[in-house]
Amino acid sequence: MGLGTFKGGIHPYDGKELSKKTPIKTILPKGDLVYPLLQHIGAPASPVVKKGDRVLAGQKIGDAAGMISSNIICSVSGTVKAIEPRLTVSGAMTEAIVVENDGEYETLAGVGAKRDYTGLSKVEIRNIIKEAGIVGMGGAGFPTHVKLSPRDDSKIDYVIVNGSECEPYLTSDYRLMLEKPKTIIDGLKVSLRLFKNAKGIIAVEDNKPDAAIKLQELVKEEPNIEVAVLHTKYPQGAERVLIYAVTGRKINSSMLPADAGCIVINVDTAASICLAVCESTPLMRRIITVTGDAIQNPANFSVKTGMNYQELVEAAGGWKTQPKKILSGGPMMGIALYTTAVPVIKTSSALIGMIRDEVALSVSPPHLRSAENYEPGSCIRCGRCLRVCPSNIIPQMLREYADRNDVEGYEKRGGMECCECGSCSYICPAKLRLTQSFRQIRRSILDSKRKK
């Protein structure tokens, strides 16, 4: 079988060698745990505990509020210290439950109990996944129980497990595939129980051959599951791109994967499904890559959700050099942090410390700028943005509409198809902030549609 791929995309320096060889290490929190009530797409959860309550690991402390929402699970045992707004990765203050860790890690009764998923009904499986607070671990954080409940189960042909990990620097999914392949496969098997006509596909980029081989060996006996090896290229793991690379089916921005008979889940989401369904363990841990050229000992950690980012830096040997920029997530789609005093949430895939901020080079005053010319200049119409765009739209043209705030023109030229992958901004020789313009106009268009 040829390598699955797509038109467009980029090949940035991937930085994965920094952390790909370090096995996942479990580390325990030192300070208080902070659980923002909004760590997913949808409505914030509502707290079901109050200040002073004793809570246990595995206990639900936030209840999914509304159709699209997710439960929040406590990852340690201790006392609820406060329910107050706290700074989160997004840079906003979000209502959060603060738990003082008693260091006992006492779990709720029943957590960890083995369970045979083959005896469970679809409703039971979906309910367990919902109760476990599982959301898309790839970064978007869409509640998994909603994703696994399409309008018609029988119309799903593929459940795709996304192990492409196309973002530079990230290695947590890779380590998980190497170290816990069976858990991932079991999670997929559980998901396949929901869709009687579906086939399972685990998609891995060809820069992770060892992971692909390992998974291939394990699914050899599974008639219904196969491993698809994909060409290494960013954004291979973007949902629409991935579906096309694996199945040849295309969906646009206003369609759901289910419209093409597909459901896509991240490898760690699959593993979390397995833990929740087969081992009665809700989502309380996050596998996170702590890396970057500013980090002393880049590593992959398994940590309790709610743990402070600063503790991760310390666990990785601290800063080697003072970072100029700290990111939560990958360099293409991650969020820049102005402080490390924020908690790990369900979607925290990486913490990256960079000693060079290529974006700041382009905004700092001339005497502080390095020799490289990263100052945004004028578009020279080179067409590189169009060549790399996975959505096959023309960033060069759309930028003019976006900067003029011409909503009609922007939509007419397919601007809403932008997936904000950042490839155009990355490749632009004039260092124009294309994705940034699109993000702004897309948000305002989506917001005004929502109001109607």
Place this chain on the structure above:
Amino acid sequence: MSDLLNVSTSPHIRSEDTTQSIMLDVAIALIPASIFGVYQFGLKALFIILTSVISCVMTEYIYEKLMGRRVTITDGSALVTGILLALNLSSEVPLWIPLLGGIFAILIVKQLFGGIGQNFMNPALAARCFLVISFARRMTTFTLDGVSGATPLAYLKEGKTVDVLAMFLGQIPGTIGETSVLAIVIGVVYLLVKKIITLRIPAAYIGTFLIFIILFGGHGLDPNFILGHLCGGGLMLGAFFMATDYTTSPITPNGQILYGIVLGILTGIFRIFGGSAEGVSYAIIFSNLLVPIMEHITLPTPFGKERAQHGK
């Protein structure tokens, strides 16, 4: 360090390519043709190149200073324009010709329309055409080894045969940079390896032109005529270095093919049916004007929208 860091919205990394690095690569790719021009036509060719470059760069500098704009001479685009203009001039022109051409290219064609990325015509070629129209005799006097003579294309026009090998190597009269196909090809290989240009425009251009002269050239498949037309005049320099100019060519892939086809047909018409033996410069600057239309009719369909659009 303060505890608070800079933030910005993603992506947080940038590729190493810059406008400057691209322009430098183009300039590097023009070195073989320039060196060959100096070797062939002597030091006067070097002076023409230098005058042209200095004229372009200084015009840009002075204009931007006077207008209170950011000075962009370090982006290298004026340098490239200067080299290209000189390579399109005869070695016999007096130095005020490249000086005037440089001012016209940068001031009139480029800066007055908004500077880099905004010019609707290739500045170097527009300046060449301006000079040819204004100073026809000086611009079309070519020499080789001190003896003035007609270019191979003029011979072909008269129905004579030409020495194709000499044309490939460049031992013919012509402008400073257009004579040696070999030197141009070396530069083209560099551009292709560095991925500065793709073959889409040149291949469509040369391919269409080839078909055109076979059909309408009146010589059928006569290899001497065909190869003479391919190696002669500014076709190679124009197809690879000027038709591929980012700013004045379509950015849509299908638009680029269409642009190449139009160029091929126009060059064929100008060369076969026109009054002059040459046709590349006019074909390119005329096609430059059609670029917005070509882009408009070749807009790509966004990913996943194919079915929706066909259904309508």
